[in-house]
Amino acid sequence: MTDAQQFESFLRQYQDLVFSTAMRLLANRAEAEDVTQEVFLKAYARFGELEHSPTVAGWLRTVATNLSLNHLTRYRSRWSFFSELFSGRGEDEHEITVDFPAPENVEEEMHAADRKVIVEQALQKLPVAQRVPIVLYHMEGLSYEDIAAKLGVSLGKVKTDIHRGREVLRKRLEPARAALTE
Amino acid sequence: MNPNPENELEARIDRELKSLSPLASPPSLAPRIMAAIAEQERAPWYRNGWQAWPLALRASSLVVLLALFAGLCFGGVKLSESKGVTAASGKVSGAFSLLSVAGKTLAALADAAVEVVRHVGTGYVVAAFAVIALAYAACVAFGSFYLRFAFSRR
Numbered sequence: 001m002t003d004a005q006q007f008e009s010f011l012r013q014y015q016d017l018v019f020s021t022a023m024r025l026l027a028n029r030a031e032a033e034d035v036t037q038e039v040f041l042k043a044y045a046r047f048g049e050l051e052h053s054p055t056v057a058g059w060l061r062t063v064a065t066n067l068s069l070n071h072l073t074r075y076r077s078r079w080s081f082f083s084e085l086f087s088g089r090g091e092d093e094h095e096i097t098v099d100f101p102a103p104e105n106v107e108e109e110m111h112a113a114d115r116k117v118i119v120e121q122a123l124q125k126l127p128v129a130q131r132v133p134i135v136l137y138h139m140e141g142l143s144y145e146d147i148a149a150k151l152g153v154s155l156g157k158v159k160t161d162i163h164r165g166r167e168v169l170r171k172r173l174e175p176a177r178a179a180l181t182e
Numbered sequence: 183m184n185p186n187p188e189n190e191l192e193a194r195i196d197r198e199l200k201s202l203s204p205l206a207s208p209p210s211l212a213p214r215i216m217a218a219i220a221e222q223e224r225a226p227w228y229r230n231g232w233q234a235w236p237l238a239l240r241a242s243s244l245v246v247l248l249a250l251f252a253g254l255c256f257g258g259v260k261l262s263e264s265k266g267v268t269a270a271s272g273k274v275s276g277a278f279s280l281l282s283v284a285g286k287t288l289a290a291l292a293d294a295a296v297e298v299v300r301h302v303g304t305g306y307v308v309a310a311f312a313v314i315a316l317a318y319a320a321c322v323a324f325g326s327f328y329l330r331f332a333f334s335r336r
Contacts, residue, residue, distance in 0.1 A: 007219070011212055019207035033211055040215045041222065045234060119198050120205070138199040163188070166195045173198065 007047055011040055017057060018064045024135045025068040027124040031075075035067045065140055069150060072128065122172040130165030133158050 018039050022032035042063055043050055050056050123131060132151065136142045144162075148155045227235050235243070261267055299307050 004216070004219075008212065008216055011215060015207045015212055015215075016204040019211065020204040023205050029208070033208065033214070036207065036211060037215050037218055041218060044219050044222075116202055120202060123199070123202075134195075134199075138196050139202075166191050169195055169198070170191055 003047070006051070007044055010043075010047070010051065014057065014060055015040075018060050021061050021064040021140075022068045024123065024139060025065065025132055026071065027126075027128070027131060031071060032068075035064060035071055038067050039064045061140065065136070069132070072132065119169075119173065122169055125172075126165050126168060130161045130168065133162050134165040134169075137162055 015036065019032055019036045022035040022039075023029065026032050026035065039060060043060065050059065053059065123134070126134065133147050136147045136150065137144070142150070144155055144158050148158045151158070222230065227239060232240065232243070
């Protein structure tokens, strides 16, 4: 097998992991694809070391996380400004008007898709200021302190954003749970 | 004893999010990445970053850069010893003497301000600062109110 073939097989093995990490942080398919490409270009430059490394998945996740956060700060630097400005007030008002499934439609939705799809959609609909810390805390396993340092915001803001994000997720997922248990 | 609702919510959200499987990447992604890698491979070495250069080129470029740096340092020392540079540095120090005059003027103004404070009394100065601080706070408060009012009407 040539180097290119070996790398392609490596790429196919880990592409979903990298794409998911980027997609959950960015909530934008095109941007997540760009970040995934960037991650694998970096991986290709270090393929010799990574190929047999037992920590390759962790390395890929870390690079995908860092590049996604760089992408957010570089291209959407205004998000933190606006999130500080409204400090969740506007977001919460906005959340109430978001069209998440009404209880009577949930059962159909649960048959059509599945609960994981609804959770995934609810996560992706969260405002960026809540989604990013939620993903870093619950999915990437970072502590509140690490998240605050990575995002360059205060510890209090991280805790508040995560708390608000969880509340929004609860509001969105509760109807689905109720419909399931009926 | 009731469990802490915040901890319960955290545990529930944690369970929900950790149960998610990786998202399927689009089928076009792997070919796109392989094409980008092939394009990068085809590009001449000087188009890539320094870390991607061949080892010999990296080593020789490092030697050249070190030689340039040593040359610049040596040239700088020699230049500072030449007569032309000494004359130019005299002109520069003349310009700096203007700065010292400006500094003396500011110091004299500060002394005058201290004299005024002594003459008027500390109480008036404190009151003046309090009025300025209150005016600033009022500006911040009105500005915040206006901003919130303006955005709430969107």
